Amino acid sequence: MEGFSSASSFEALCALLNNAEEQEENERLSSSLVGNPGEIGPLRPENRVSSSLQKDKSSKKIWDILEVPEGSEFDDSLDQRQQPEHEMHFKQRVRSEDIFLGMSRKDPSTACCEDLVVKIQLPNTKVSDISLDIRRKFLDLRTPKYKLGLHLPYPVNEKTGKAQFRVDTETLEVTLPMVRDLDFINF
Incomplete structure (x- = not known):
């Protein structure tokens, strides 16, 4: 054969x-x-x-505007600033009936999370030195020492996000509400 x-x-x-x-x-x-x-x-x-x-x-x-990926205008390979340490977490808004009685259809997966939280370590940085630009799927942070261009895993609502700088830990915490097509089913 x-x-x-x-x-x-x-x-x-x-x-x-x-x-x-x-x-x-x-x-x-x-x-x-x-x-x-x-x-x-x-x-x-x-x-x-x-x-x-x-x-x-x-x-x-x-080129066509659809050929250019979002966030590519921030890409600068010649920039010698270092990338800060950062973490991404997903956050749910739960109430006591969600936890104890299981009345909602929420589960611990990221599909039921409403917010994306990005924690960025910025040692020896003042709040006035931070420049933060949020797009639908891209986060751009720049300081005199650090530069971070981060593609986000889900689209976010860039107009209603919040950022808070914690001086004691020198951490910038950015909370962004996620926008997904099927959110009306999960919530």
């Missing part, structure tokens, strides 16, 4: 999994047969070049 090591058996498998239109498109995109597992089966929608994503030849834009 012949295995999948020969090129003809690989082509036969591709022909079996692809329909005729997708196979023609695959052959047009890759003229040579490469043993890549990603080429088996139909092309995924994200791998296809759609007409809406193709650049307009008459436009003088060098």
Whole structure:
């Protein structure tokens, strides 16, 4: 019995999994047969070049705004400031009936958390030296000694967040309410 090591058996498998239109498109995109597992089966929608994503030849834009990831304007690889130690925690708003009676559908998972808390250690820093910029999925903190660009795991409401600097521990505590699509189900 012949295995999948020969090129003809690989082509036969591709022909079996692809329909005729997708196979023609695959052959047009890759003229040579490469043993890549990603080429088996139909092309995924994200791998296809759609007409809406193709650049307009008459436009003088060098990139589309959707191609630039959020927070990339803060990326400065030549900046020699060190990154401070930081921690991310998730916080729930629970009441006594949630804990003792289990009346709500909340559980200890992050899916039931409402807030994202970021604790940043800033030794030998004054409050007046801190510059903090919060975006929907990005936190940018800068001081004369430290720089932190942090991509957040969930989108947050940047307008209702709170920041508090604790002088005794030299820690900046930023509390950001999370915005998720299915929050109305969890809460």
